[in-house]
Amino acid sequence: MALLSVIRRWHFREHLSIREICRRTGLSRNTIRKYLRSDAVEPAFKVPERPSKLDRFADRLSAWLKTEANKPRKQKRTILQLHADLVSLGYGGSYNRVAAFAREWKADRQREMNTAGRGTFVPLTFEPGEAFQFDWSEDWAIIGNERTKLQVAHTKLSHSRAFIVRAYLLQTHEMLFDAHNHAFRVLGGVPRRGIYDSEAGKQSIR
Numbered sequence: 001m002a003l004l005s006v007i008r009r010w011h012f013r014e015h016l017s018i019r020e021i022c023r024r025t026g027l028s029r030n031t032i033r034k035y036l037r038s039d040a041v042e043p044a045f046k047v048p049e050r051p052s053k054l055d056r057f058a059d060r061l062s063a064w065l066k067t068e069a070n071k072p073r074k075q076k077r078t079i080l081q082l083h084a085d086l087v088s089l090g091y092g093g094s095y096n097r098v099a100a101f102a103r104e105w106k107a108d109r110q111r112e113m114n115t116a117g118r119g120t121f122v123p124l125t126f127e128p129g130e131a132f133q134f135d136w137s138e139d140w141a142i143i144g145n146e147r148t149k150l151q152v153a154h155t156k157l158s159h160s161r162a163f164i165v166r167a168y169l170l171q172t173h174e175m176l177f178d179a180h181n182h183a184f185r186v187l188g189g190v191p192r193r194g195i196y197d198s199e200a201g202k203q204s205i206r
Contacts, residue, residue, distance in 0.1 A: 007035050053093035054101060057086050061098070065105050126158040132191045133158055134180070136171055153179035157187060158195065 010016040083098045151171040156163035168175040
């Protein structure tokens with residue numbers, strides 16, 4: 001499809017003769033002249049629509065791909081396995097057609113994720129008891145007449161915005177567990193999931 005642009009560049013920019021262009025492309029002189037007279041950038045071809053053997057299985061395959069995308073990598077079915085599963089349902093087409101469909105589906109999904117941001121987000125509204133947010137910060141305090149750096153644990157309920165902060169000398173796993181224990185005791189229960197800040201962005205843990 002890019003042949004017309006190449007022909008026009010050879011003739012108008014590189015000043016090749018029609019005879020030389022014919023030799024390079026294998027096209028007739030009349031065809032070359034027609035392309036050179038045309039104002040179009042590319043020749044337009046109408047591609048006829050052809051039914052695919054995969055058409056009646058497309059919805060099922062899309063659902064499978066969506067399910068597999070949410071599984072750990074080692075648990076995912078390969079395209080070859082998906083093709084075999086479709087064959088067992090009566091699909092009579094090739095593996096290559098299934099693989100092409102999967103590539104298009106993944107590309108569409110990636111575009112949707114890019115449109116929505118990075119694909120990971122924290123909702124702005126929450127149900128009561130649905131989630132809490134946790135993060136660490138650093139602060140300073142005078143303890144025993146000495147300026148001491150503290151590691152401050154912040155726990156906040158996502159719905160009510162009620163919060164508790166608790167300071168420690170170190171940021172260790174023991175301190176993390178202790179901060180959660182005291183926060184849930186003071187706040188009156190354990191929400192269904194926690195949202196944690198990390199260098200990669202917001203992480204949600206149930």
